[in-house]
Amino acid sequence: MKITRLIPTKIVAIFIVMMTISCASKKDIVYFQDALNYETIVNEDVFVTKFKVDDLIGIFVSGKTPEAGRPFNLYRGAQEGGIAAEQVDYLVDLDGMIDFPILGRIKVAGLSPNELRNELREKLTVYIKDPIINIRLKNFEVTINGEVNRPGTYKVNGERINIMEALGLAGDLKIKGRRDNILVMRDFNGVRNYMRIDLTSKNAVNSPAYYLTQNDVVYVEPNKSAINSSNQDSRAGIIVSIASVLITSTVLLITRN
Known part of the structure; x- marks a missing residue:
């Protein structure tokens, strides 16, 4: 009868340990x-956000009249049949530069949007009075x-x-x-x-x-709880098999006694 009592006790202990390990505090x-x-x-x-290599930047320049900023904005396609041309964004190249209309290559990597806005405004005042510059990081x-x-x-x-x-x-x-x-x-x-x-x-x-x-x-x-649960899942089949054998053995022992 000692064996009969011992085997179920071990089964219960196994499941108690499993429950304890899987709990998170x-x-x-x-x-x-x-x-x-x-x-x-x-x-x-x-x-503040700083521009990096491979960033895609949207820059739109405007002035007191639409014509004032037009030379400084790039578009893809032409406006036809009421469909507006698509504005082109600027890709920061491996040197941290962009090619800007008329102004040429400008270093932007490491600049914040506000710093780039101020730099462009300073350069554009030669061509546009009181330029308005909208900048947005697209990616x-x-x-x-x-x-x-x-x-x-x-x-x-x-x-x-x-x-x-x-x-x-x-x-x-x-x-x-x-x-x-x-x-x-x-x-x-x-x-x-x-x-x-x-x-x-x-x-x-x-x-x-x-x-x-x-x-x-x-x-x-x-966390440790998830890792332990994963380990338990991988061993679940083995534990169930062992438990089944133990339970079967216990039943046989009880029946014989």
Whole structure:
């Protein structure tokens, strides 16, 4: 009878251990855990988007009359049958330059939209009085992979986005996504940087990875609970088989006794 009691006890112990290992604690899943109630922090953020190689920039120049800015805007095709010609965007080449009508080659890599606007305005005042310059980054996208609900590449409307907003686009992290060691991969003019950010701490907002730049890749790795669950799934068939054998043996022992 000792054997009869021992075998079911082992089966129960196996399942208890499996349940315990797969549980995640509060400190693994809560954002900004060290933020105090009613805590106020002065925002000293000075982040601005900078243009990179391979960026696609939309630039439209206008003046007091439509004719004033026309020579400085590139179009594809001609306006026919009421269909307007398509404006051409500027691709930043490997040297960080764009070819601008009349003004020639201009260095834009490393400049913010506002810095480029000021530079163009200074150059254009020779040709246009009080030029109006609209600049927009056309290929601002971020890619989010790993333990998120909707992994993929997302287009950003605007000139900047923080990592919390980006994760929101991806449906937030899954419960088993690791929040304290998120990887951000950033390529700036041929130099690739790898940065880690801990979203369980309020200090995350001071990280250089908090604000994303165009074409950043964010990867959320699985936490220990997810890894353990994966290992358990791969061993599930073996455990079930062993449990079946043990249960069968127990039934036989009880029947014989």
